Amino acid sequence: MHTDGSATAIMSRPQPQPAPRPIPLSGQFAVGVQLDWHFASLSQGELGLLCLLGGGIRSAQVYWLGEIVPFFRAEGGWYALLAAGMETLPRQVPLVARAQLETGAATFARRVRIMPGMFLREEFTLQGAAAGLVDADIEAAEMAAIAEMTARTSSAPLWDAAGFALPLPSAFASPFGSFRAMNASLRTRHTGWDQHAATGTPVRAMAAGRVAFAGQLAIRGSYALIDHGLGLYTGYAHFSALQVQAGQTVAAGQVIGLSGNTGRSSAPHLHWELRWRGRWVNGLALLEMWLPQTDSG
Numbered sequence: 313m314h315t316d317g318s319a320t321a322i323m324s325r326p327q328p329q330p331a332p333r334p335i336p337l338s339g340q341f342a343v344g345v346q347l348d349w350h351f352a353s354l355s356q357g358e359l360g361l362l363c364l365l366g367g368g369i370r371s372a373q374v375y376w377l378g379e380i381v382p383f384f385r386a387e388g389g390w391y392a393l394l395a396a397g398m399e400t401l402p403r404q405v406p407l408v409a410r411a412q413l414e415t416g417a418a419t420f421a422r423r424v425r426i427m428p429g430m431f432l433r434e435e436f437t438l439q440g441a442a443a444g445l446v447d448a449d450i451e452a453a454e455m456a457a458i459a460e461m462t463a464r465t466s467s468a469p470l471w472d473a474a475g476f477a478l479p480l481p482s483a484f485a486s487p488f489g490s491f492r493a494m495n496a497s498l499r500t501r502h503t504g505w506d507q508h509a510a511t512g513t514p515v516r517a518m519a520a521g522r523v524a525f526a527g528q529l530a531i532r533g534s535y536a537l538i539d540h541g542l543g544l545y546t547g548y549a550h551f552s553a554l555q556v557q558a559g560q561t562v563a564a565g566q567v568i569g570l571s572g573n574t575g576r577s578s579a580p581h582l583h584w585e586l587r588w589r590g591r592w593v594n595g596l597a598l599l600e601m602w603l604p605q606t607d608s609g
Contacts, residue, residue: 333602336363342418345369345411349422350602354396356429357489357594359601364390368414375408379589382467383411384542386604393542393603396426397591398489398501429594431489434502438495438578445531445576446494454531461525461537462545462587469606470541471519474564476599479515479548479584480571482508488585488594503592504547504585509571511552511580516565518546518584518595523560523568532583533575536568543589550577 336348345366354360364372364383372383374392377400383390392409402425409420438446486506493499509515517538524545525537532549536556539545552572556562573580586595 340420340422342420343413343416345413345418347409347420351424353425353427354394355427356396356400356402356431357398357592358429358597359393359395359588359593361601361603362392362394362409363604364392364409364411366411366413370412370414372409372411374410375406377405381543381589383409384468384606386469386606389604391604393544393588395588395591395593397588397593398429398503400426400591402426402428429489431491432487433491433493434486435493436495436578438576442576442578443495446498448498450530451498451500454529457529458537458547458587459590462539462543462590464524464539465543465589466539466541468541469544470521470539471603471606472564473605474520475603476519476540477516477565478507478599479518479546480507480509480513480582482513482582484508485581488596489592501592503587504549504583505595507582507584509580509582511570511572513571513582514567515548515551515569515571515582517562517568518564520564521546521562523556523558523562526554526557526560529575531576533577534569534572535575538562538568545587546595547585547587549583549585550574550581552580 337352338349340347348363351360372390374381376394383392404423407424411418485508488505490502519540521538521540524539529535534551534554536548551569553570556568571582586593
């Protein structure tokens with residue numbers, strides 16, 4: 313299922329080229345304020361950014377997929393990070409943004425198309441202790457635990473000017489969102505990305521944040537979960553050793569643990585995942601998009 317990587321014991325943090333600030337795809341105007349759209353549609357698992365510009369804005373929020381998502385202040389504007397989850401049904405979805413101004417209010421409305429994702433199918437046969445974890449009840453219990461861990465949503469980003477980067481520089485082994493059949497008995501989804509990593513490879517925080525959980529889970533084994541604010545969390549699984557604890561503040565690129573083969577795993581590797589407001593999203597999509605520097609960054 314996974315093979316050993318040849319990553320060295322000590323490595324520098326991966327530094328992909330930051331995406332340049334994009335030109336908005338479209339804009340809407342009302343009462344002296346402007347809403348810039350940095351996406352036209354969203355595929356399953358994809359993220360999008362809205363930017364609200366203008367004077368006298370006191371607060372703003374967007375209604376999206378049954379959620380009320382606040383805008384946050386950064387780089388001279390107000391921004392909202394949105395996403396379509398891995399399992400969000402493809403369809404037309406209403407989006408309504410409202411800004412409270414010193415002189416009143418402004419409302420923007422549009423329908424956004426959620427497109428089907430291009431997800432692979434994979435089949436695995438697990439043996440030994442890992443085979444005992446091919447169980448729908450165990451998986452459901454773990455998903456419920458993660459949902460509870462990630463229920464907290466702050467109104468401001470916790471990441472800084474360093475932004476987000478891969479936790480390892482190694483090759484990918486298995487993609488986000490794939491439909492998986494395990495031991496011909498369990499059908500599930502892959503919630504993140506797998507990267508090759510020999511046991512003991514240092515794994516680094518993808519961005520600054522606060523450790524929401526560091527401990528043992530049945531399927532993910534030794535697991536660390538980092539809160540980056542705005543309902544955005546990164547998770548890191550199958551560690552051989554954890555080097556952080558719950559409640560700890562971590563910097564971007566800080567070593568948080570050593571890769572391993574714990575939990576439901578057939579070989580040493582790193583599984584990492586991204587969760588936004590209770591939905592699994594494609595972490596690579598976040599790495600490839602432009603994000604504003606926060607006022608604290």
